[in-house]
Amino acid sequence: MSSTQTETVTETVSPLAKFSTPKDLVDFSGMTFGDWRDEFHKNGCVVFKGVITPEKAQYYREKQLKWLHNFELGFDENDESTWTAEHLPVSFKGGMYFAYGSPHESMAWEARTEPAVMEIFEKLWGTKELLSSFDGMNISLPRRKDLEWSPWPHCDQNPAREGMQAVQGLLNYAPNGPKDGGLMLMKGSAKLFEEFFSTPREFYAHEDAPPPEMKYMDLFLFSPSDLKWFEDRSCEMIKVDMEPGDFVLWDSRTMHYACLPEGNQIRHVQYICMTPKKFVTEDQLKLKQDCFNKWIGTTHWPHCNIRPAAEPPMRNGKVCPKNRTEPFEKPELTKDVLRLAGVEAY
């Protein structure tokens, strides 16, 4: 990211404006559908088996490995001694990639526009007119010796927002069992979001907590006693085990975090979120279009909280010499891509 690009991609609305309730927000409570949506609205999460074939999942795994090789930092998936930060592009939480134009790599847009993936979001929201997040991917190497890690249970919707305003999903590419790290979810916690936050709550001072000025973010970090509050109300922290090609969807109010893998398997995931286009404001849409045109990633949120990931990745206190401002492989600009990116009308 050049400094000029950073300057031109800025927020045009006040932070508080973000918390207005979107037009046409649906309250799903009390509704029944006779399909997976019932489980989703009850538990705040649902797993879909075989959304893409195992062969397609392998294709995406290979694409992700190729992406790591493209940086020419000496990474070799067959040589564990290279599974360290110096041989990898800069990531967040030991494997989440948001920089280097990665949210706009062809493989990311191919995954977002997989017909079965789009169908999930279309059915959930009851509309085909959706926006996609410009979200990252996760490539986590097991048994990293250079990483310190502790669980960081959080939710990705600000307590000031009413109702279910966003959902999150991930398309899983590699076998993912109990020892392979992955997604932890507090089943049932989304439904208790309002009740929990009806009492003033302290943002937990986790070592990775964002600075206080970031209070307008859609993030809340839970303390161990908060976890107990949910467990006392029959919620259960579960590890989502998945096979290649499975997809998991969760309500952004659900408490969750990602575990690092401890077994032998590399974790390969693409985060994918979609919400109705009618939720977006003109200002946020413009900002989103600007991000797309400059290959910049944002957050899990497709229609608001468009915080451009415009800061360059930092390595040892300096901008990573491998920083780049466009994908290695640009996406084919299909109608689906352009519409989901918000740059073409439905």
Ligand SMILES: [Fe+2]
């Ligand atoms: Fe999250």
